[in-house]
Amino acid sequence: MSSRPAQQEKKRLAAVVQQHFDGASADWANRYAREPQSMADLDLILRRQNVHYLIQPLLAAADRTLQVVDVGCGSGDVLDGLPRDVIRVTGMDFSREMARQAGVMHPNDTFAPGDATKLPFRYDSADIVTSLGVLEYVPNPIEALSGMTEILRPGGHMIVSFPNRTSLFRRLLSIERSAEKSLVRLRDMVRGTDRAKAYDSQYRHRQWTPAEAASMLNRAGLVVEEMRVNTYGPWGRLGRLRTMRSLSARISRNWTAAGFLTKRLACTMVIRARKPSHDN
Numbered sequence: 010m011s012s013r014p015a016q017q018e019k020k021r022l023a024a025v026v027q028q029h030f031d032g033a034s035a036d037w038a039n040r041y042a043r044e045p046q047s048m049a050d051l052d053l054i055l056r057r058q059n060v061h062y063l064i065q066p067l068l069a070a071a072d073r074t075l076q077v078v079d080v081g082c083g084s085g086d087v088l089d090g091l092p093r094d095v096i097r098v099t100g101m102d103f104s105r106e107m108a109r110q111a112g113v114m115h116p117n118d119t120f121a122p123g124d125a126t127k128l129p130f131r132y133d134s135a136d137i138v139t140s141l142g143v144l145e146y147v148p149n150p151i152e153a154l155s156g157m158t159e160i161l162r163p164g165g166h167m168i169v170s171f172p173n174r175t176s177l178f179r180r181l182l183s184i185e186r187s188a189e190k191s192l193v194r195l196r197d198m199v200r201g202t203d204r205a206k207a208y209d210s211q212y213r214h215r216q217w218t219p220a221e222a223a224s225m226l227n228r229a230g231l232v233v234e235e236m237r238v239n240t241y242g243p244w245g246r247l248g249r250l251r252t253m254r255s256l257s258a259r260i261s262r263n264w265t266a267a268g269f270l271t272k273r274l275a276c277t278m279v280i281r282a283r284k285p286s287h288d289n
């Protein structure tokens with residue numbers, strides 16, 4: 010059992026994540042609708058493209074309406090554009106504001122606030138569970154994955170994303186951030202200010218290698234079927250240049266298969282995994 014200070018720290022971090030996404034909720038749907046204004050915007054759009062690619066064969070094979078649970082649904086836009094005669098979507102999000110906005114934007118789907126590690130759904134009830142851009146914020150991602158697997162019916166599928174720790178572009182970003190922070194620290198020392206504090210991320214944003222991501226899914230009891238990758242390009246100062254983003258978009262839209270090179274460059278992995286049926 011974890012100690013009281015550890016639990017309090019967990020609660021504090023959860024509140025920081027919640028507050029962050031409550032604040033981001035008003036603009037979240039716009040990030041899907043407008044031309045990307047940052048590399049992070051572009052990543053959202055490309056990630057959704059990969060989700061749709063991975064989900065399409067499941068919908069094409071469906072002989073009834075599929076129950077889809079979107080964990081950490083944000084504004085509910087990840088599944089936007091998929092035919093609602095084949096899927097029924099229930100989304101839940103840690104941020105009340107996100108869940109509320111999702112309900113306003115998508116009145117035909119169902120949304121509620123909730124925690125990825127305490128899912129309010131029956132075991133073996135969902136045909137598909139999606140969770141995009143969420144695990145990196147969850148204190149215990151294995152626990153969250155196991156919970157999502159429990160609500161999935163045998164033979165059902167999970168589509169989940171992981172930030173790619175081996176990505177050259179993610180490494181460049183962390184070098185750029187450290188260099189910036191060192192400079193600000195130096196300035197703080199000279200000027201007697203305390204600006205470097207703002208560089209300390211208030212919440213942990215985890216990243217995984219492709220092998221680690223696959224192994225986590227295996228540990229949760231799933232079989233990996235396919236991995237897609239997206240977003241090549243610098244996220245820092247260079248990523249703020251529009252030409253850089255359109256170049257990145259052009260390359261990223263085509264290089265989506267997870268191969269030797271793409272797995273070392275692309276920023277995000279999207280994986281489709283299956284919960285084994287009782288008979289296999």
Ligand SMILES: C[S@@+](CC[C@H](N)C(=O)[O-])C[C@H]1O[C@@H](n2cnc3c(N)ncnc32)[C@H](O)[C@@H]1O
Nearest residue numbers: 030081082083102103104124125141142143146
């Ligand atoms: C980066 S956003 C992604 C939103 C959406 N899936 C998308 O791709 O547009 C991460 C979302 O995960 C939610 N989240 C973070 N921790 C969570 C948790 N423990 N349980 C449920 N949702 C969580 C946040 O509130 C936020 O809306």
